[in-house]
Amino acid sequence: MSRKTPQAIRGTQDIFGADAEAFAFVVETFERVRRLYRFRRVEMPVFEKTEVFARSLGETTDVVSKEMYSFDDRGGESLTLRPEFTAGIARAFLTNGWQQYAPLKVATHGPLFRYERPQKGRYRQFHQIDAEVIGAGEPQADVELLAMADQLLRELGIHDVTLHLNTLGDAESREAWRAALIDYFRAVKDQLSEESQERLEKNPLRILDSKDPRDKPFLADAPKIDAFLSEEASAFFAAVTSGLDAAGVKWVRAESLVRGLDYYRHTAFEFIPDEGSASAAALGSQSTVLGGGRYDGLMESLGGAPTPAVGWAAGIERLAMLVGERAEPKADVAIVAEDDASMLVAIAAQMGLRAKGLTCDAFLSGSPRKRFDKAVKSGAKAILAYQMVDGKVTGRVKSEDEALGIQLLQFEHQTSL
RNA sequence: GCGAUCAUAGCUCAGUUGGUUAGAGCGCCGGUUUGUGGUACCGGAGGUCACGGGUUCGAACCCCGUUGGUCGCCCCA
Structure with a gap:
């Protein structure tokens, strides 16, 4: 019997008005820029078999162990709303034979789901734009991908965000570094924060970017990845950085930047607002606006042949916050029926104007005397007002824009014949 | 998962130490005024004070719980 309106689901958004304009601006800019870099558009399913994410992200990661929206379908199969794009794209690469297109550059955007x-x-439910290069093991792919991200941010008008860059090395370098970190931190375990003591077992790399003051004294002297890099890994990173310099992409080295997900190798990066900047303030405690890296190990975890790949994703909502308010555009023309006798002529007129490609609002209802005022208030560039005069419906034009005014006068003249 | 804080009209907010029919501005609807125009005035609609309990003669106000928003931690885009 309750007539109570159901509430929206927690953590979902109904985006409207200036916010929706900012959101659309981010997506449109991304679509334009990805074409410049010749990334191909892909549309991906919003859900996958749970194992797609469990196997690629790693069972122990927070995303898989406690943040996924998983459910059994009517056939009893466990499915999951995608918490990220990369795993699904990797699955599609393997199941659709996209190896034939390698190196494959793809881009997509849409909703993701994480129970946080x-x-x-x-x-x-949040939204990301995403770009991946699959089947390209060379550092030039990393450079191109990062150059695209950098250009995207500039075209969005975001200038106080900087690329933070690190390398995790190849699989051997990463393992050796990890072992050294565990040794180092285990020696001072009692003095670390509770969180970092836990991270020591689960994900020791994470201790490096701890914000806890109890951990900070030990961070500076912690083993550095550079000491564990193989010659190949060093050369790879050097090729990336020199390529970025050649491309004109500004970057800073971030030795403590790591990735939470297991499949990352070599290049890891995040675009982060500069300290004290307007963007940093706008984002609150969320610092990363765009992040990614190289994931050469992912395809194997999904049962495919070893396939190198790099990618990044960026939160559309976060980018939209940095873009700021974007006003909804005003109509070209507001059509007014100043009395009910001119109603049908006004309806026909708006169809004619829209067919000519002019955006058009109509004011046909409510108090006839107030319709013109509403049209004025709407901020339309021009007003075309119809009124019954001496038994004939006639239109009057009011326009700030002279050319548009003349166009409307001609239109009114032709249609009144 | 942990912590802090908030919830009154469509929106932004008042509402005194608990005390009659809960208010304003904006917006919306109607009327009058103005009459190539965004004005002014008058009127109207719209609220189980987030929800559920409790204390009290009496609760928007005090207590408990729930839901949701916001801000941190964890983690992440």
């Missing part, structure tokens, strides 16, 4: 506590810049 919502806060500023963080939602349970």
Whole structure:
């Protein structure tokens, strides 16, 4: 019997008005830029078999162990709403024989789902733009991908965000570094924060970017990845950085930048607002606006042949916050029926104007005397007002824009014949 | 998963130490005024004070719980 309106699901958003304009601006700019770099558009399913994410992200990661929206379908199969793009794209690469297109550059965007506590810049259904290069093991692919990200941010008008870059080395380098970190931190385990003591077992790399003051004294002297890099890994990173310099992409080395997901190798990066900047303030405690890296190990975890790949993703909501308010555009023409006798002529007129490609609002209802005022208030570039005069419906034009005014006068003249 | 804080009209917010029919501005609808125009005035609609309990003669106000928002932690885009 309750007539109560159901509430929206926690952490979802109904985006409207200036916010929706900013969101659309981000997506449109991304679509334009990815064409410049010749990334091909792909559309991906919103859900996959649970194992697609469990196997590629790693069972122990937070995303898989406690943040996925998983459910059994009517056939009893466990499915999951995608918490990220990369795993699904990798699955599609393997199941559709896209190896034949390698190196394959693809881009997509859409909703992702993560069961997390919502806060500023963080939602349970959120949206990302995403770019991947699959089947390209050379550092030039990393450079191109990062150059695209950098250009995208500039075209969005975001200038106070900088590329933070690191390398995790190849599989051997990464393992050796990890072992050294565990040795180093285990020696001072009692003095670390509770969180970092836990991370020591689960994900020791994460201790490096701890914000806890108890951990900070030990971070500076912690083993550095550079000491463990193989010759190949060093050369790879050097090729990436020199390529970025040649491309004119500004970057800073971030030795403590790591990735949470298991499949990353070599290049890891995040675009982060500069300290004290307007963008940093706009984002609150969420610092990363675009992040990614190289994931040469992923295809194997999904049962495919070893396939090198790089990619990044960026939160559309976060980018939209940095883009700021974007006003909804005003109509070219507001059509007014100043009395009910001119109604049908006004309806016909708006169809004619829209067919000519002019955006058009109509004011046909409510108090006839107030319709013109509403049209004025709407901020339309021009007003075309119809009124019954001496038994004939006639239109009057009011326009700030002279050319548009003349066009409307001609239109009115032709249609009144 | 943990912590802090908030929830009154469509929106932004008042509402005194608990005390009659819960208010304003904006917006919306109607009327009058103006009359190539965004004005002014008058009127109207719209609220089980987030929801559920409790204390009290009496609760928007005090207590408990739930839901949701916001901001941190964890983690991440």
